[in-house]
Amino acid sequence: MSYTTLLTSLDAGILTITINRPDKLNALNKAVFTDLDKVVDEINSNPEIKSAIITGAGPKAFVAGADIAEFSSFSKEQAAALAKSGQDIFFKIEQSPKPIIAAVNGFALGGGCELAMACHFRVAGDNAKFGQPEVNLGLIPGYGGTQRLTQLIGKGRAIELLISAAMIDANTALQYGLVNYVVPAAELLDKTKSILQNINTKAPIAIAKCIEAANAVFDETKNGFDEEVKLFGECFATADMKEGTTAFLEKRKADFKGH
DSSP: OOOSSEEEEEETTEEEEEEOOGGGTTOBOHHHHHHHHHHHHHHHHOTTOOEEEEEESSSSEEEOOBOHHHHTTOOHHHHHHHHHHHHHHHHHHHTOSSOEEEEEOSEEETHHHHHHHHSSEEEEETTOEEEOOGGGGTOOOOSSHHHHHHHHHOHHHHHHHHHHOOEEEHHHHHHHTSOSEEEOGGGHHHHHHHHHHHHTTSOHHHHHHHHHHHHHTTOTTSOHHHHHHHHHHHHTTSHHHHHHHHHHHTTSOOOOOOO
């Protein structure tokens, strides 16, 4: 599949997605959202893809925000529709049954921070910077940032970052729990790929159900514990569960097929 704003590369089951607008610091615009929507569909439907990485082109930015020129003249109704559309795409990333990891190189601001937070977790280069500076524009985050930032780092820290527009560096993000790892920028993709190489050896259906159960924690329409019971039971109907338990008892490495 071809994209106008993304570069993609599939290697050993890992799809690396690079947002390719370096002259605009990879800012999100309508074309990027359209491509992100399409690429998540590709991740979910292509059996050759086991997991994915989202990163940004160039050394300066993961995604340094939204393309403000594109929406600065919007009406209230148009702005709400834009936010809803962006949220829907980020929900699709968050709810993908295959792991999608953000490899944050440089600035992850505004919509870029929101995109990173929609991924299942984040690995940061030591040059990464995170922030939600929307109040500087008289706005608030619209793509889920107020919700996911609070979920990830707690209400007090989240509100401070939201209302101060302050940026935090990679090590502070690690301290806050916003990212899982900080590595030298030159090692960012290698580190992220090594994590996924390990994950890709595990049972794909069980991975999908772990993601689904963890997402249920923040879904007010679901009881997470009930969801866990249901998904745990469903695992017992899979060939992967039979293979995994048999391999354990036979003291050998499991060979999961994803069914």
